[in-house]
Amino acid sequence: MAKLAEEEHPVKAFGWAARDPSGHLSPFNFSRRETGEEDVKFKVLYCGICHSDLHFIKNDFGFSASAYPIVPGHEIVGEVTEVGSKVTKFKVGDKVGMGGIAGGCGSCDNCVNDCTVYCPKLILTYNGIDHDGTRTYGGYSDFMVANENFIVRVPDNIALDGAAPLLCAGITVWSPLKYFGLGEPGKHVGIVGLGGLGHVGVRLAKALGSKVTVISTSPSKKNEALAHLGADSFLVSSDQDEMRAAMGTLDGVIDTVSAVHPISPLIDLLKTNGKLVIVGAPSKPLELPVLPLLLGRKVVAGSGGGGIKETQEMIDFAAKHSITADIELITMDYVNTAMERLAKGDVRYRFVIDIANTLPATKP
Amino acid sequence: MAKSPEGEHPHKAFGWAARDPSGALSPFHFSRRENGDEDVTVKILYCGVCHSDLHTAKNEWGFTNYPVVPGHEIVGVATKVGNNVEKFKVGDKVGVGVLVGSCKRCEPCQQDLENYCPKVTLTYNSIGQDGTKTYGGYSDMIVVDQRYVLRFPDNLPLDAGAPLLCAGITVYSPMKYYGMTEAGKHLGVAGLGGLGHVAVKIGKAFGLKVTVISSSSKKESEAINKLGADSFLVTSDPAKMKAAMGTMDFIIDTISAVHPLLPLLSLLKMNGKLVTVGLPDKPLELPIFPLVVGRKLVGGSDIGGMKETQEMLDFCAKHNIAADIELIRMEDINTAMERLAKSDVRYRFVIDVGNSLSQ
Numbered sequence A: 001m002a003k004l005a006e007e008e009h010p011v012k013a014f015g016w017a018a019r020d021p022s023g024h025l026s027p028f029n030f031s032r033r034e035t036g037e038e039d040v041k042f043k044v045l046y047c048g049i050c051h052s053d054l055h056f057i058k059n060d061f062g063f064s065a066s067a068y069p070i071v072p073g074h075e076i077v078g079e080v081t082e083v084g085s086k087v088t089k090f091k092v093g094d095k096v097g098m099g100g101i102a103g104g105c106g107s108c109d110n111c112v113n114d115c116t117v118y119c120p121k122l123i124l125t126y127n128g129i130d131h132d133g134t135r136t137y138g139g140y141s142d143f144m145v146a147n148e149n150f151i152v153r154v155p156d157n158i159a160l161d162g163a164a165p166l167l168c169a170g171i172t173v174w175s176p177l178k179y180f181g182l183g184e185p186g187k188h189v190g191i192v193g194l195g196g197l198g199h200v201g202v203r204l205a206k207a208l209g210s211k212v213t214v215i216s217t218s219p220s221k222k223n224e225a226l227a228h229l230g231a232d233s234f235l236v237s238s239d240q241d242e243m244r245a246a247m248g249t250l251d252g253v254i255d256t257v258s259a260v261h262p263i264s265p266l267i268d269l270l271k272t273n274g275k276l277v278i279v280g281a282p283s284k285p286l287e288l289p290v291l292p293l294l295l296g297r298k299v300v301a302g303s304g305g306g307g308i309k310e311t312q313e314m315i316d317f318a319a320k321h322s323i324t325a326d327i328e329l330i331t332m333d334y335v336n337t338a339m340e341r342l343a344k345g346d347v348r349y350r351f352v353i354d355i356a357n358t359l360p361a362t363k364p
Numbered sequence B: 001m002a003k004s005p006e007g008e009h010p011h012k013a014f015g016w017a018a019r020d021p022s023g024a025l026s027p028f029h030f031s032r033r034e035n036g037d038e039d040v041t042v043k044i045l046y047c048g049v050c051h052s053d054l055h056t057a058k059n060e061w062g063f064t065n066y067p068v069v070p071g072h073e074i075v076g077v078a079t080k081v082g083n084n085v086e087k088f089k090v091g092d093k094v095g096v097g098v099l100v101g102s103c104k105r106c107e108p109c110q111q112d113l114e115n116y117c118p119k120v121t122l123t124y125n126s127i128g129q130d131g132t133k134t135y136g137g138y139s140d141m142i143v144v145d146q147r148y149v150l151r152f153p154d155n156l157p158l159d160a161g162a163p164l165l166c167a168g169i170t171v172y173s174p175m176k177y178y179g180m181t182e183a184g185k186h187l188g189v190a191g192l193g194g195l196g197h198v199a200v201k202i203g204k205a206f207g208l209k210v211t212v213i214s215s216s217s218k219k220e221s222e223a224i225n226k227l228g229a230d231s232f233l234v235t236s237d238p239a240k241m242k243a244a245m246g247t248m249d250f251i252i253d254t255i256s257a258v259h260p261l262l263p264l265l266s267l268l269k270m271n272g273k274l275v276t277v278g279l280p281d282k283p284l285e286l287p288i289f290p291l292v293v294g295r296k297l298v299g300g301s302d303i304g305g306m307k308e309t310q311e312m313l314d315f316c317a318k319h320n321i322a323a324d325i326e327l328i329r330m331e332d333i334n335t336a337m338e339r340l341a342k343s344d345v346r347y348r349f350v351i352d353v354g355n356s357l358s359q
Helices: A051-057 A160-167 A169-179 A196-207 A219-228 A240-245 A264-269 A290-296 A308-320 A332-343 B051-057 B158-165 B167-177 B194-205 B217-226 B238-243 B262-267 B289-294 B306-318 B330-341
Strands: A011-018 A025-032 A039-048 A076-083 A095-098 A101-103 A143-147 A188-192 A211-216 A233-236 A250-255 A270-278 A286-288 A299-302 A327-330 A350-353 B011-018 B025-032 B039-049 B074-081 B093-096 B099-101 B141-145 B149-151 B186-190 B209-214 B231-234 B248-253 B268-276 B284-286 B297-300 B325-328 B348-351
Touching (some): A025 A143, A039 A160, A076 A143, A076 A160, A160 A169, A160 A196, A160 A350, A169 A196, A169 A250, A169 A308, A188 A196, A188 A264, A196 A211, A211 A219, A219 A233, A240 A264, A250 A264, A264 A270, A264 A290, A270 A290, A290 B297, A299 B289, A327 A332, A332 A350, B011 B141, B025 B141, B025 B330, B039 B093, B039 B158, B039 B330, B074 B158, B099 B141, B149 B306, B158 B167, B158 B306, B158 B325, B167 B194, B167 B248, B167 B306, B186 B262, B194 B209, B194 B306, B209 B217, B231 B238, B238 B262, B248 B262, B262 B289, B268 B289, B325 B330, B330 B348
Parallel strands (some): A188 A211, A188 A250, A211 A233, A250 A270, A327 A350, B186 B209, B186 B248, B209 B231, B268 B297
Antiparallel strands (some): A011 A025, A039 A076, A039 A350, A299 B297, B011 B025, B074 B093
């Protein structure tokens, strides 16, 4: 008989969980494992709300059905309270961050090359199955126990709450900028969609030396994009003249839009050998016109997160260049309202839950 | 007033053309330009029948400018060379592929990627630098700027080597660009026709493990015993498809009909690449999830530049790679086109132009 979440592990834990596809979150008592030899236990200070959290709690992807209750949260920043006897990289008091990956098989090509995110036996930070067969629970909770190889150090000179979204949004745009050679001086990259991922993408790409064009359906975001985020130019995707004038000008496009949308106009923006990298997760297939790919030797690729080493590199870079996410800090009990607003894109640009200060009060 | 095809240029030429979307080909008198300083005049010996010829003859892509003389897998002999031509002399065996011109100034042209020049001139159904229409290799002779003429290696058979000028470069170029040349990697070849069978041979020459992916099992024995493929996968066999999931580093997709990409994408390993070189006439459905969770990509590729085409020919000569062909006479071209439409050919028709094209 399956153990109750509270009794599965020896150490009591508390967080908020969704129990069904309504996605409604509420207080939830559960438990975590003892801090093992290679583990780091950390108190959660802040946790960003990623759009994936909303997708999973509402079963949008269709494979969460058996995984309720779900404690979401994979943009976690906290402070180390205990380290295992074999831990070398962290000590008590360190500020650490954790993203979407809690573990992998450790031995496949992907794991060995810092691409654990592509390991077929990947363990997700939440809604995943751990090595011991138990469910993983995420950062909308009081503390985490993580293997030291799957957390990063948060540099001293970065605001902890603004840094939290970097653990998912940040690495999700950083990884393809690097892997596809789009984040460097001399390159011109387009960022489609100005939300959690998009706005961080603009900042990182600019700091890496690229020229950046934001592509959006909302003309109202133009000023933000140019004046506030530092983008070089702004294209309204429904403006055919603007789009036509920009054809063949971009080395790459990072597409963060999660709704179903036409990619043909984005492919046309690419130069020869250009790359369209999709990091959003539309729930239905998109239409792929083959001729434009052929005529320009263009590529449509996907990218999902990044490795730990790469995440550390990204967060160090962000700290050095004073890059954080633009956030709206919320209390734990505001989370359901935040989810409703997130569904409508009503946030500039990421909600972050003030866990340490507001979760305890919600304990029944 | 527009000149007639016969009167446009000073040298009389003869070939077979399609005059309307029925695609039916018949004798056609036209003319070729004077051999300029940069030009090579080629007496055509053989011309491969590419599926693009059929698509164009029937206006399936919607941009055919009739009358059209197809043919862009041309092998022949140089009969005249211009004053500035040093690479070729009269009597040389030469090839002409899919391009006969480009702007020569843009970035792609300067990077030996004439095939991606926005002002590229195709061997047929295109407008040349002089504003006149281009006519292809189903004809007795052609006049081409030396930059777009290939030296045909001595030890390649003239007839079986002709399809390399399009089919060969079409698969060779993406195999190089997308990194499919590392020995030991696993390549899937989807579709076993003109392009596919050459991809198998070139893949084996690169030291790859090659699996042919096909909708039917009837080509299995050929693929393994004759072409040298390591294995054969039938897409309609769910158990075999499942067992093959996540096993391929690359897939070259030569299938020209509309087909589902999801089963092919699932055959790729993480970071795998699917390169499409076929040209379905409608968009394909692209599922995004497999791309994102596996950092996979779908890329396109369009023939190759002149330097690379020469490199490909030399590579094939070194490894004794030529196409498997059915040699036909010019007057049988319409029957061949009907059979091609049903994929009834092992694996390329080649027209014996030199011996059968007569007025």
